[in-house]
Amino acid sequence: MDGQQAHAYWVILLSFVLAYVLAVLPLPAWLQWGRPQWVTLTLIYWIIALPHRVGMFTALLLGIGLDVLEGAVIGQNAFALAVIALLCLSLYQRLRVFGLWQQAVVVFVLVGIDQMICQWVQNLEGLGARSTLFLLPAVASALLWPVVLHVLRGLRRHYAVT
Amino acid sequence: MRLLLVILVVAGLITADLRYHSLETTRSFLDTLGTPIYWVANLPTLVGEWTREHVSSRSELIADNERLQRENLLLQGRSLKMASLQADNVRLRALLNSTELLRDDMLVAELIGVSPDPVRHQLVLNKGSADGVFVGQPIIDAQGLIGQIVEVSVATSRALLITDATHSIPVQVNRNGVRAIAEGTGSLGSMEIRHVSATTDIREGDLLVTSGLGDRFPGGYPVGVVSVVERDPGQAFARVLASPSAQLDRSRHVLLVFTDPESRED
Numbered sequence: 235m236d237g238q239q240a241h242a243y244w245v246i247l248l249s250f251v252l253a254y255v256l257a258v259l260p261l262p263a264w265l266q267w268g269r270p271q272w273v274t275l276t277l278i279y280w281i282i283a284l285p286h287r288v289g290m291f292t293a294l295l296l297g298i299g300l301d302v303l304e305g306a307v308i309g310q311n312a313f314a315l316a317v318i319a320l321l322c323l324s325l326y327q328r329l330r331v332f333g334l335w336q337q338a339v340v341v342f343v344l345v346g347i348d349q350m351i352c353q354w355v356q357n358l359e360g361l362g363a364r365s366t367l368f369l370l371p372a373v374a375s376a377l378l379w380p381v382v383l384h385v386l387r388g389l390r391r392h393y394a395v396t
Numbered sequence: 397m398r399l400l401l402v403i404l405v406v407a408g409l410i411t412a413d414l415r416y417h418s419l420e421t422t423r424s425f426l427d428t429l430g431t432p433i434y435w436v437a438n439l440p441t442l443v444g445e446w447t448r449e450h451v452s453s454r455s456e457l458i459a460d461n462e463r464l465q466r467e468n469l470l471l472q473g474r475s476l477k478m479a480s481l482q483a484d485n486v487r488l489r490a491l492l493n494s495t496e497l498l499r500d501d502m503l504v505a506e507l508i509g510v511s512p513d514p515v516r517h518q519l520v521l522n523k524g525s526a527d528g529v530f531v532g533q534p535i536i537d538a539q540g541l542i543g544q545i546v547e548v549s550v551a552t553s554r555a556l557l558i559t560d561a562t563h564s565i566p567v568q569v570n571r572n573g574v575r576a577i578a579e580g581t582g583s584l585g586s587m588e589i590r591h592v593s594a595t596t597d598i599r600e601g602d603l604l605v606t607s608g609l610g611d612r613f614p615g616g617y618p619v620g621v622v623s624v625v626e627r628d629p630g631q632a633f634a635r636v637l638a639s640p641s642a643q644l645d646r647s648r649h650v651l652l653v654f655t656d657p658e659s660r661e662d
Contacts, residue, residue, distance in 0.1 A: 251433070258437045258512050262646070290402055298409070302426040303433060305511045305518040305554055307548070308411035308419050316402045321400040356515060359414060361561050361582070363515050 241285060242393040248274050249386060250296060258303055267367040270374040271345050273300050275382045277315060278344060282329050283390055290342050291317035306352075314351040318344050334380055336337040342376035401651070420547070428549040434509040434520055476558055500614055501654040503527065505535075507647070508552065515582060517557035517644075519543070523652060524551040534653045535655050540618035540641030541606060542650055549660055558619065567619050568607040569598055575607055578619055578638060584645050587620055591638035594627045596634065605639055614655045618642075 256339040261269055277296060280288040297312030304311070321344060322329070329337060347367055356362040389395070435658060465634045513520035523529050525548045533545040535555050543557040553596050561582040565588070568575045574596055578587045592598055602622040608615025618637035627634045 245586050254430075254433045258434060258509055260437065260510060261512075269512060269514075276595055290398060294402065294405065299426065302423055304513050305431050305516055306513065308413040308423060309406050312409060313406040316406060320399060320402070329660065352513075355410060358410070359562065361515050363522055368515070 239261045240396065242395040245389050245395045246280055246284075246288065247391050249280070249389070251274075254299065257300065268370045270378045271348060271371050272382075273311075274315065274318060274345050274348050275341065275375055275379060276386065277318065278322055278341060279382055279386045281319055282326045284396065285323055285326050287396070288320045289318055289323060293350060307355060309350055310355040314348040316358070319352060320349055321347070325344070334383070337383070338376045341379045342372050344377075345349060346372040366385045385395040411598065416605060418627060424547060424549045427547065427554070431549070431552050434552070438508045441631075447593055494597045496501075501528075503652040503654065504581055505529075505553075505650050505652055507650065511554075515561070517543075517560035517563075517584070518546075519557065519579065519580070519650075520553045521545075521553050521555060521652075522551070524549050524553050525630070526550055528654070529553045529652060534606075534613045534617070535650045535654060536617055537647040537650050540620070541613070542644060542647065544640045545613070545652070555650075557584075558640060558642075559587055559644060564590070565619065566607045566609045568602040569620075569622075570603040570605050574598060574603075576636075577603060584640075586623065586637045586639055589622070589638055590633075592634045592636050593632065594629070594634045598622060598634070598636060600625050603641075614653065628630065 244396055250273070253276040255268075256272040268375065273296060277288070277293055282294075292316040294312050297310075297315040298308060300306075300311040300315070301308045329340060346369055349372055353362055359391075406531045409419070413423075413564040454488040482529060495585070505521040505523040507519055508522045509520035511520075520543075521529075521535075529545055529548050531545055531548055535544060537544045543555045543563065545553050546556045557580065558565060558578065559580040559582070561580050564577050564579040566575065567578045574592075576592050576596075576598075579590050581588050589598075590605070600622050604622065606613040606615050606617045606619055606620045618641040620640045622636060623639045625634060626636075
């Protein structure tokens with residue numbers, strides 16, 4: 235497993251860039267609070283699928299990139315994504331055999347944790363949502379998990395990404 | 397073991413950015429790299445606008461054109477007196493021994509993105525250090541103050557809105573010069589005016605303008621209109637809310653204000 239050459243790694247990178255674009259895409263005002271966490275979803279998929287290729291280091295870098303894009307304190311999303319990565323790395327074997335909607339529930343919990351960590355760091359900054367709406371993205375992300383799973387799995391198989 | 401390392405790294409990053417602000421150049425550099433992402437994310441909006449422009453009927457366009465010409469004529473007529481008013485102003489100030497008031501220069505910038513986090517009121521503009529934008533520069537629209545620049549990269553910059561929860565600005569009541577601080581609350585429609593004592597003369601409907609104190613914002617720009625004044629006899633301070641004058645959620649084009657650095661305090 236170690237020492238195996240990475241193949242078609244560009245697919246992973248491209249999916250992260252696309253996740254970034256979707257993450258900053260302007261949404262209409264009524265959808266503002268329900269934005270699915272595309273970057274987190276993409277990260278979760280790749281860690282479950284290729285845990286030896288995508289891990290905490292990738293999560294950290296991804297988080298820093300997202301922090302810069304969001305204008306957040308550097309380290310906010312890095313922390314959140316690193317924790318998510320840690321959880322996925324310890325659970326991926328079980329997650330692989332879960333049914334689709336069981337996985338969606340796990341995704342809901344993971345994105346919820348992600349949001350709570352972000353909220354916590356934002357409180358350090360002096361910001362922070364005043365309502366529980368900040369958990370809405372977790373619902374939206376969980377609902378979109380089947381789509382993300384199928385698209386990325388299709389890409390992984392098609393390009394034989396390892 | 398790895399977890400410990402990660403926690404240390406993250407704690408280090410957060411402390412460096414939050415307390416010591418030492419990651420500004422890194423952030424600026426990464427933001428320059430990230431600019432294409434905002435451009436791509438902006439495409440649907442551009443397509444929408446292009447479609448709207450090209451699908452408008454000819455009569456709509458003619459009507460728009462006439463309305464804009466009339467508006468332009470009115471505005472130019474009003475500014476005819478500007479030159480003499482400014483001269484008057486300079487003379488009067490000289491008589492009162494105050495510093496001269498110099499005219500501010502403006503640069504039009506377009507919004508290419510908004511921070512996706514709804515808690516954060518931040519805009520991404522398409523002008524950067526290459527155009528002379530600097531940190532702390534005020535941004536206005538046709539109705540009033542929008543915010544200030546907080547981060548600059550080569551071709552883009554980020555602005556914080558006055559309604560962001562971490563933003564405050566010194567203001568004064570236009571009617572009587574009473575000074576206060578307007579703080580953002582995180583909601584787009586209102587700001588909190590802090591430290592207004594219960595006996596201060598401030599009313600609903602009062603216009604609040606920048607006071608020019610603090611060397612940050614030039615004075616005289618409309619910030620908001622007082623919407624709520626609650627005086628609780630048991631409290632030392634009144635609860636005053638104001639709604640922003642600028643169209644914070646609707647402006648697509650903003651003006652960056654360049655003030656001559658010599659026109660500062662006495």
